[in-house]
Amino acid sequence: MSNWIEACTSDEIDEEDVMRFDHDGRTFAIYRSPDDEFFATDGLCTHEHIHLADGLVMDEIIECPKHNGRFNYKTGEAKGAPVCVNLKTYPVRVEAGKVLIEVG
Amino acid sequence: MQNGMVIIGAGECGARAAFALRENGYDGPVTLIGTEQHLPYERPPLSKDAMVSDSHPSPRTIAGDEQFSEKRIDFIARSTVAAINRPARHVVLEDGRQIGYDRLLLATGAIPRALPLAANSKHCVTLRSFEDAMAIRARFQPDARIVVIGGGFIGLELAASARRRGAKVTVIEAQARIMMRGVPEEIAHIIDSRHRAEGVSILCNTGIVSIVDNAENVAITVSSGNVIAADLAIIGIGATPVTALAEASGLETGNGIVVNEWLQTSDPDVFAAGDCCAFPLAIYGGRRVRLEAWRNAQEQGTLAARNMLGALEPHQSVPWFWSDQYELGLQVAGLADEGTQTVRRDLGDGAFILFHLDENGRLVAASGIGTGNAVAKDIRLAEMLIARSARPDPNQLAESAVKLKSLLAA
Numbered sequence: 001m002s003n004w005i006e007a008c009t010s011d012e013i014d015e016e017d018v019m020r021f022d023h024d025g026r027t028f029a030i031y032r033s034p035d036d037e038f039f040a041t042d043g044l045c046t047h048e049h050i051h052l053a054d055g056l057v058m059d060e061i062i063e064c065p066k067h068n069g070r071f072n073y074k075t076g077e078a079k080g081a082p083v084c085v086n087l088k089t090y091p092v093r094v095e096a097g098k099v100l101i102e103v104g
Numbered sequence: 105m106q107n108g109m110v111i112i113g114a115g116e117c118g119a120r121a122a123f124a125l126r127e128n129g130y131d132g133p134v135t136l137i138g139t140e141q142h143l144p145y146e147r148p149p150l151s152k153d154a155m156v157s158d159s160h161p162s163p164r165t166i167a168g169d170e171q172f173s174e175k176r177i178d179f180i181a182r183s184t185v186a187a188i189n190r191p192a193r194h195v196v197l198e199d200g201r202q203i204g205y206d207r208l209l210l211a212t213g214a215i216p217r218a219l220p221l222a223a224n225s226k227h228c229v230t231l232r233s234f235e236d237a238m239a240i241r242a243r244f245q246p247d248a249r250i251v252v253i254g255g256g257f258i259g260l261e262l263a264a265s266a267r268r269r270g271a272k273v274t275v276i277e278a279q280a281r282i283m284m285r286g287v288p289e290e291i292a293h294i295i296d297s298r299h300r301a302e303g304v305s306i307l308c309n310t311g312i313v314s315i316v317d318n319a320e321n322v323a324i325t326v327s328s329g330n331v332i333a334a335d336l337a338i339i340g341i342g343a344t345p346v347t348a349l350a351e352a353s354g355l356e357t358g359n360g361i362v363v364n365e366w367l368q369t370s371d372p373d374v375f376a377a378g379d380c381c382a383f384p385l386a387i388y389g390g391r392r393v394r395l396e397a398w399r400n401a402q403e404q405g406t407l408a409a410r411n412m413l414g415a416l417e418p419h420q421s422v423p424w425f426w427s428d429q430y431e432l433g434l435q436v437a438g439l440a441d442e443g444t445q446t447v448r449r450d451l452g453d454g455a456f457i458l459f460h461l462d463e464n465g466r467l468v469a470a471s472g473i474g475t476g477n478a479v480a481k482d483i484r485l486a487e488m489l490i491a492r493s494a495r496p497d498p499n500q501l502a503e504s505a506v507k508l509k510s511l512l513a514a
Contacts, residue, residue, distance in 0.1 A: 016509070054477035056484045065480030066426065068399065080127075081120060081402065082146075082166075 004093075004100045007040065011097070018062060018073075020053035023103065028090065029053045030099060031073045033060060038092045039073050040101040046078065046085035107133070107204035109412060110195055111211055112185050112349065114138025116146065116398060117378030117405035118211035119166045124409035126175045135178045135203055137185060137195070140233060143169065144179075148398050150237040151258050152428055155244060155265035163234045188353040190371055207373050207412040210350055210361055211405060214343035214379035214396055219253060221315045227322035228315060228337045231258060243336040246270035251324055251334035253312060255282030257427045259340030260295065264429040267302045274305040274332055276324070281308055286425065288440055288458055290448075291473045298430055343396050345380045358382050360394040365418040367408045375412055377404035386420045387491065388442055388468070399424050422487045431475050437487035438469030447501045449482070457482055465495040482508050 007021040013032040020043055021028045027043030029052045045052055045064040054065040062073045069083030076087040091102040109125055111118045114136050122136045138144065145163035154161040172179050180197075187196045194204040216230035231237060240262070244250065248271040252259040255277035263273045275282070283292045299306055311327035315337070324332045345360040356362040356370040360382035367375050367383060378401035384390040403421050410417060427434045443460025450456045455474025462468050470486035472479030485508035489496060492512075500506045 050477065054480050056481045063484065065477035065484070068484075081123070081406075 002102055003104060004102050007099045007101050009097050010038065010094055010099055013038075013099075016057050016059070018053050018055065018057050020051055021101075026103070027051065028101065028103075029062065029073070030092070030101065031057060031062065033074070038094055038099050040090040040092045041071070041073050041076055042088045045069055045083065046087060047083045052087075107193065107206045109134050109207050109209070109409075110203055110205040111136045111209045112195065113209075113211035113213055113346075113378070113380070114140070114144045114179065114181075115211065115213050115378070115401065116144070116166065117213070117401035117408075118209065119144035120402050120405035121209050121211060121377065121409040121412075122177045122179075123167065123171075123175060124406040125413065126177070128410050128413055128415075130409075130413055132206075133178065134176065135180065135205075137180045137183050137197070137203075139182065139184050141182050142234060143167065143172070143181075145234060146398075147232075150231060150234065151261040152265060154234075154237050155241050155262065156268045161238075161241075185349055188349060188374075190353055190374065193373070205373075207375065209405075209408050209412060210369070210374065210376040210380060211378050211401075211408075212346035212349065212361075212376075212380045213401075214345045216339060217342040217344050219312070219315075219339045219341060221312055222253075222337065222339055225315050225317045225322055225337070227317055227334065228253075228339055230339050231262065240336070240338060244269040244271050247272060248335045249321070249333060250274070251276065251322075251332055251337040252340060253324075253337060254340035254342070255279075255306065255308070256285065256340055256342065257283070257425075259338065260299065260429055261427060262338055262340065263299060263304055264302070267299075267304060268430075272303075274307065274334070275299070276310050276312065276326060276332075277306065277308045278311055279308065282306065286436060286440060287434070288446065288460075288471050290446075290458060291434060291471055294473050295429060295432065295434065298432055302430065343379065345382075345394060347380060350376065350380075358392075362392075365390075366411045366416050367404060367419060368411065375408045377401070377408040383419060385423070385439075386418060387422055387493070388439065393423075393439070395423055397423060397425050420491070422490045424483075424487060432473060433475070433477050433479065434471070434473045435479050435483040436469065436471045437483050438467075438490045440469040440471055442468035445498075447498045449502055449504050451478060451482065451504060453478065455479055457486065459486065459496075459498075459501045461495075461498065465498075467494050467496055467501075485509055485512060488512055 016034045029043045031039040050066045070079035071087045076089040144166045222228035250266045313325040347357045350361045361376035382394045447459040455478040457472035460469040
């Protein structure tokens with residue numbers, strides 16, 4: 001069953017940046033890529049449960065603010081030590097300036 | 105090549121090197137030798153999470169058994185290397201076993217510096233291993249009297265952890281302030297105040313005169329003449345590189361095992377990396393340093409592996425450190441003592457970053473403090489600016505409305 005929820009408006013996130021979104025006891029990270037697309041992943045790093053939204057976005061990579069674990073936020077792929085577990089990603093769509101994510 | 109690669113030391117650096125050999129396509133034998141009983145594990149949590157978690161902690165391993173077997177890394181636990189025979193290209197374990205190598209990596213780390221006055225005290229301990237951490241944790245009881253000797257990162261993190269568990273804490277520091285090494289006074293002051301607000305007693309400019317054990321506790325006489333009673337005293341006065349093996353085998357050592365920009369020792373087939381090595385830091389004109397830092401251990405382990413395979417890439421990273429105490433997170437990129445002027449940028453909610461510039465206006469370091477990881481993003485950007493030898497406009501550095509990312513593009 002699909003469950004789309006509104007995470008933020010599209011102008012709340014700068015290009016090539018990330019923000020945290022908490023919903024129903026879960027935490028997500030919402031990304032806006034340099035080419036103005038939106039993406040969503042789990043909000044916590046798979047290494048030590050650090051909020052990724054405090055980390056730096058460069059191109060399609062989010063870097064954990066604590067230990068520099070890197071993920072491709074478009075695919076969730078872990079890019080090497082210290083992270084080895086991929087990040088869960090969620091479908092995103094933008095409607096009328098609102099960023100919606102499907103949290104399942 | 106037929107003997108393979110041998111790595112002495114199975115901490116962060118050695119373990120990363122072992123896996124990096126495989127990631128870089130090496131197919132021969134890889135042997136990783138460690139003194140401890142556990143699979144290689146991360147040490148940073150030992151002074152922090154492992155001290156305060158509600159459940160009983162276990163070592164946070166860097167890789168599991170299945171990864172070692174999948175990558176065909178022969179991990180030899182509980183083993184001390186007795187000697188390196190460089191002419192014969194083998195190492196000798198204490199049990200007499202010989203292991204040949206084509207290239208050898210020394211990742212022996214650093215051990216807590218001993219306080220001679222505490223040598224005979226059974227109530228004075230240091231922190232390096234998981235077992236050390238568990239022994240300390242067991243003593244962090246409500247109202248236990250804990251004395252921390254040394255106001256550096258490890259001592260202060262342990263002080264914060266001890267307070268979280270309800271112990272009474274005194275920190276004794278010989279210098280005029282805490283974190284004298286590597287942390288600017290403005291930031292050290294925030295941390296000092298935070299500890300005092302928690303009820304931690306911090307005594308600076310204070311030396312240790314004597315340490316006398318009683319049956320259940322220890323009496324520490326300090327330079328003011330006061331005697332402080334403690335149920336446990338933790339010595340955190342720095343670390344000493346483990347170089348005895350390198351010295352005995354005739355490798356050049358100074359403050360650590362001396363290596364070149366490729367992390368090669370005075371024997372081109374022997375490399376050293378991580379806390380044990382003294383290396384030239386390219387971003388500061390080859391200034392020779394030794395770092396005791398998690399990320400450096402990881403980066404140098406990875407680089408040493410590539411260079412053992414012949415890549416010969418120079419080490420060019422910017423040093424990076426962090427510390428967590430209470431809700432505060434401190435991060436430093438670069439070595440602040442390279443700077444001659446400081447520019448402050450406020451990030452809101454009390455968080456701020458100090459940019460350290462040298463006499464030519466080059467950004468050489470950045471230190472930040474705030475709640476949680478509030479400074480992380482900007483410290484990371486500062487690190488990239490430092491790596492590029494950027495000379496950012498100090499006015500723009502100070503102005504929080506100017507995004508650091510825009511300075512990177514300039």
